[in-house]
Structure formats: structure tokens, C-alpha cells
């Protein structure tokens with residue numbers, strides 16, 4: 001699950017989601033979306049709000065995993081989640097991704113915000129070269145912290161470069177945009193599906209060739 005499951009998490013909402021997951025009986029990995037920890041007008045830096053609400057409300061969804069990064073192997077494919085719901089990647093997440101990629105096993109990356117794809121808008125992409133305070137048109141409407149003056153951190157750019165040069169990465173599943181898109185970047189597909197509130201879902205089949 002790649003986030004924006006809730007429009008700010010009530011305890012009842014979390015219970016409902018957990019109940020649905022239990023009934024489905026499928027293995028799952030959850031990474032937060034910005035709407036899962038931010039309510040419009042709620043003051044504070046995004047990284048702090050995320051840490052607070054991941055601990056206070058979203059915690060049961062992580063099944064004991066670190067909210068910032070996790071991995072679950074299902075039928076020989078490693079599903080790796082990295083929380084970039086504040087548009088940034090921290091050094092621990094970059095190191096974690098690199099350690100997973102170094103295992104040389106088939107891997108799918110789960111992100112809330114898709115990675116920048118050439119030709120896409122600024123809001124679309126984590127790692128967009130023009131992302132930053134000067135291009136943040138919605139911070140007043142959304143009543144949230146403005147994107148930083150300095151744009152993305154070097155770690156975020158480095159993460160994007162690492163991802164698209166990972167030969168064992170089969171694809172990226174992302175959310176945030178709430179409309180169906182497909183980009184293929186350096187041979188790696190990145191998919192976003194329609195908003196789950198519309199009932200949309202995406203069925204992806206991963207085929208691992210046997211040597």
C-alpha cells in the first residue's frame with residue numbers, strides 16, 4: 001500500500017483498514033502518504049508531523065517494521081518500501097535501498113510520491129530538478145509547510161540516480177498523483193493507479209525468469 005489511504009487517520013479509520021487487511025488474508029507492506037499524517041492547517045515541519053503520527057496512529061499498519069523503510073519477500077520478489085511522503089529521502093533510506101539492491105534479487109520499489117520522470121510536472125516527481133519554494137504554488141491552499149528554498153537534498157537526487165541504475169529492480173509502484181500513469185525511465189517502469197477512493201486498483205504480475 002503506497003499511502004494516502006486516509007484523510008488524516010482517526011483511530012476508527014485505522015481499525016477499519018486493519019480489519020480489511022485481516023479479512024483479505026494477504027501479505028502487505030504499508031508506506032505512508034502525506035494525507036495519512038497531515039491535516040490541512042496542522043502546523044509543524046513535515047518530518048516531525050510524520051514521525052508523530054506514524055507513532056501515534058499509523059503504527060499498527062507497519063507490523064513492527066520501521067515506518068521509514070521496510071522489506072517483505074513474497075514468492076521470490078523483494079518488495080522494498082521507502083517513505084518519501086515529504087518529498088525527501090534521508091541518508092538511512094538511501095543506505096537501506098543500496099543494501100537491498102546489492103542483494104541482486106528481483107525487487108519492486110514502493111514509494112508514495114513517484115520519482116521524477118522527464119516531461120512530468122513538478123508535483124509529480126520526487127527528485128524534480130526545479131522542485132522547491134519558488135515552484136510551490138499550493139502551500140497556502142493546502143495550508144502546509146512550504147517546500148524548501150534550497151530544493152531537494154543531495155541525498156534525494158542520489159537516491160533517484162541509484163534507483164534507475166539498479167539492474168534487479170523490476171518496477172516502481174507509487175501513489176500521490178491519484179491518476180493512472182506509466183513512465184519507463186532507463187528501462188524501469190513506474191506505475192501509478194487511480195485513487196483508491198474511486199475503487200480503483202492495479203493488478204501487477206511479476207514474472208521472474210529462472211536461470
Ligand SMILES: [Fe+2]
Nearest residue numbers: 004033034176
Ligand atoms: Fe499524497
